Amino acid sequence: MRLSSLWGLLAAASLSTAKHLPARNYSSHDYYAVHLSSSTSPAALAEHLGLEYDGPLNALESFHVFKAPKHNNDIVDDAVQELKRKRRKREVGSEFNLLDDVRFTQKQKLKPRHWKRNRMPEVVRDSTNPADIQRDIVRALQITDPIFGEQWHLFNVKTPGNDLNVTDVWLQGYTGKNVTACIVDDGLDMDSEDLKDNFFAEGSYDFNDHEDLPRPKLSDDRHGTRCAGEVSAGKNNACGVGVAYDSKISGVRILSGDITDMDEALAINYEYSKNDIYSCSWGPPDDGKTMQAPGILIEQAMIEAVQKGRGGKGNIYVFAAGNGASADDNCNFDGYTNSIYSITVGSIDKNNLHPYYSEACSAQLVVTYSSGSGEAIHTTDVGANKCTSQHGGTSAAGPIGVGTFALALEANPELSWRDMQWLTVMTAVPFDQPSDWTKTSIGKMFSHQFGYGKLDAWAIVELAKTWTPVKPQAWFYSPWMHVKKPIPEGDTGLASVFEVTKEMLKGANFERVEHITLTMNVEHERRGDLSVELISPDGMTSHLSTARRDDEVALGYIDWTFMSVAHFGEKGIGKWTVIVKDTKTNGKVGNFTDWKLRLWGECIDAKAQKLRPMPTEHDDDDHDVLSDHPAHTTSVSVPPESPTVAVPSDHPERPVNQKPKPTATETSAFETPISATITATATATASSAPDNFLPSPFPTFGVSKRTQIWIYGALGLILIFCASLATYLFLARRKRLRESRDNYEFELVNDDDDDAGARTGMLAGQGGRRNRARRGGELYDAFAGESDEDLLSEEEDGGYRDRDEGEEAYGEENFNEKFNEKGSDAGESNGSSSDRRT
Ligand SMILES: *[C@@H]1O[C@H](CO)[C@@H](O)[C@H](O)[C@H]1NC(C)=O
C-alpha cells in the first residue's frame, strides 16, 4: 500500500468519526459526491485529482464528498472520461487506475429552491365561542392549551365529524410516546414553549447554515415550526396540541438557503435510526409546468432509510400533495409525491370540500384537513408562546398525517413503511363529495382527488394494534415496450398493452400489488397536451397524467416515472393497458416512444425475497435492448379516418368513470373515458399474426398500414384474446357512448398473437407526427417563484376551482347547499350540549 493511501485511510477514518462534513461554501468551492468501492482510499483519490477530501456522505454507504476551488470543469468525471478515451486509443493500458474505483460521480449543482406548500387563507373569523368544546375531553386529558378550542381539525364542534377523530385515541393513552417525527423544512423553533419539551436535538440539523440546531433565522422561517406544532406541540399552557403531543420532534433545515442534491440526500435521511417519520411539506414548484424528480442521490438516500431505518422496518416519508391544482398541476409530475416510498397527503377543508389548491393524482394516498372555506389550521408559530390561525395548504395537511402515523407507530412499533400505507388504505374514510370515486378490487373507494378518503386516527390506530406486518416487498418489471407511433390529436388515444401472466409473477415471487410505476418516453411538441391512463386487468383506471394548460415544454416525457396507488391489493395478472392522449387539437403533435411497467407489492415467499438493489442512474438505459423476456409488443396502427364502432350494451361493473355527475356534458380530467373508438388493428408479428385481429362482430377499419413488431425473445406465451374481452369492451363502450359525449371510444384490438405477453394497440385517430423531440436534459424547470403564498387567493379562484375539470360540473350551488346545511347544523349544535360526540 502506498503511503498516500495509508494516509488517506487514516484521514478518512478520522473524518468519518466527525459527525458532520465541514460547512459547504458554494460560492468558493465545487463539491463532488463520489461513490467509491470500499477498498479505495478517498484521500488517495483526492491526491490523484488535486481535490480536497471532506469526508463520507453519511446519507449513503461508500459515498464521499470532495471539493475543489470553483472551476468550470467537472474534475472527476473529466478524469474518468479521459482515462476511458486513452484506453480506447491504447495510450494507456488496462492496468489498474484509481479512477477505476469510481462507481459514480456527480458534481453538485445548486438546486432551484423547493416551494413550501403552505397557503395563506382568507380567514373569515366567525364569532363562535370556543368555550363550546367538549369540556369532558379537555378535562379528562387535562388539556390546558389556550387554543385547543380553535383546533377544529382535532375536535370539530361546529361540524361534528369533520375532524381527525383523534380524541378517543388520546383517551386510550396513545399520544405519540417513543416516536420521533422529523420536520424537513425551514427550521424549527426549539425554544418555543410549545415545542421545547418534545424537541429532539439529536435528530436535528441545519443544512443551510451548517449548525447543529435548525433554528429559524429568516423572517419567513415559520413554516417548519408551524408544521412541527401540528405534529408535536405539547400539552401545556402554550397554543394548542399536536396530533401526537407526546412524540418527539426534530427539525432539519434545508429550505432557507442554497442546497445541492448531496445536501438534500443528507437531510432527507438524517439520523434515520433515530427519526422515525420524515415530514416534507414542500416540493418542486406547483406552477403547472414543472416536472421534477429527486436526483439519484436523494432517491438513493430515501431507499437507504426505507431499507435500513427503524431497524429495517423503514422510515415513513410523508409528502404534501402540492398546491397547484388551480394551475392544473398534478402530483404525478412531482417525483417526491409520486415516489412509492412516500405517503402523499392532500387537503380537504373544514366542510370536507376540495380546496382549490390541493392537487390530485393517482399517487395520492389520502387527504386530511387543512385550509379552505374561510378557515385554516391553528397551530404553534415561531416565538416563545406564539400561535397562528393561518397555517394552510397541503403543507398543513401533511403534518396531520405525520402525527396520525406517529400514533399508529406507538400502538404498534413493528409496522413497516409499507404497513403504514396499507393501514392508510384500509382505514381512510371516503366521504360524500363528488369525485371519481371508484371501487377497487379490494372493495375500497379510491378517488384521484381524495385518495382513499380522509384519515381517521381512531380507525388507523385500532387496526394498527392488530395488524400483521406484510411480507417483504417484491417487484416485477416488464421489458421496455416499444411503441414508436404518432399519437393522434384530440380525444383519441394511442394504446399499448402488456400482459402479465401468472407465471411471470410467480417467477418474481410476487403475490399482490401495492404500487404501480410506469416509466415512459413520449416525444411531444407541447407536453401540457398529454394525458396518460393506465387500466389494470381488474378494470381500474389510474389517470397517471392529466393535461396542463400552461405546460409548453416541447420535450414530452423523458424517462419519467408515474406512480399509482389505485391498484392496492390487485393480483396484477392480466392485461395492463396504457393509453396516451394528445388532448388538444392544435397542430402540436408527438410520438409515444416506449414504456415500462413495474409492479411493486407483497412477495409470496418471505424467505426467498431480497431487498431491492439500489437503483442507479443507468437502470433505464436499456430502452432499445431486446430482452429475452417472453413478451413482445405488437404495434397496432389505425387509419386516419377510422369510423366509430357502434357499441352495444352495458358492462355491469367495470369500475371506471363512475364519478357521480350532474350532467353528462361535463367531464373532468379524471373522468375522461378511457376509451376511444378505436379502430384498431393489429399488425402482424414477424412470426405470425394476421393483419386483422378484430373479432367478427367488429368491423376492421383499415387495417394496419404499417406493421411493426418487436419481438422479445423466442419464448412464447399464449395470449388468448378472447371473445369475452371483446364483448366486455363492446358493452362497456356502448355504455360509455350513451353516457358521455366523447366522440371516441376505445377497444382493445383482438390479439391473436399467440406468443405475446404484450401488445400495443393504437386508438383511432388522425395521427399526427412532427419533429422528434430531443431526449435528455430538463430535469428541472425554471424556478418560477419564491413563495406560493400569494399566488392565488381564494377569492380570485372562487374558492373552488379546478379549471376545465369536472369539479365545476357539480356546481357551486351544490356545494353551497351542503355547506349551508352544515352551517345550520352547526348553529344548532352550538346552542346545545357540548357533548355531541362520543
Ligand atoms: C464563502 O466563500 C466566499 C468567496 O470566497 C467568501 O466571500 C465567503 O465569506 C465564504 N463564506 C463563508 C461562510 O465562509
Ligand SMILES: *[C@@H]1O[C@H](CO)[C@@H](O)[C@H](O)[C@H]1NC(C)=O
Ligand atoms: C371515530 O372514533 C370512534 C371511536 O371513538 C368510532 O366509533 C367512529 O367510528 C370513528 N369515526 C367517526 C367518523 O366518528
Ligand SMILES: *[C@@H]1O[C@H](CO)[C@@H](O)[C@H](O)[C@H]1NC(C)=O
Ligand atoms: C422506543 O423505541 C425504540 C426503538 O424505536 C425501542 O427500542 C424501545 O424499546 C422503545 N421504548 C419503549 C419504552 O417503548
Ligand SMILES: *[C@@H]1O[C@H](CO)[C@@H](O)[C@H](O)[C@H]1NC(C)=O
Ligand atoms: C415522431 O416520429 C416521426 C417519425 O419518426 C418523426 O418524424 C417526428 O419528428 C416525431 N415527432 C416528434 C415530436 O418527435
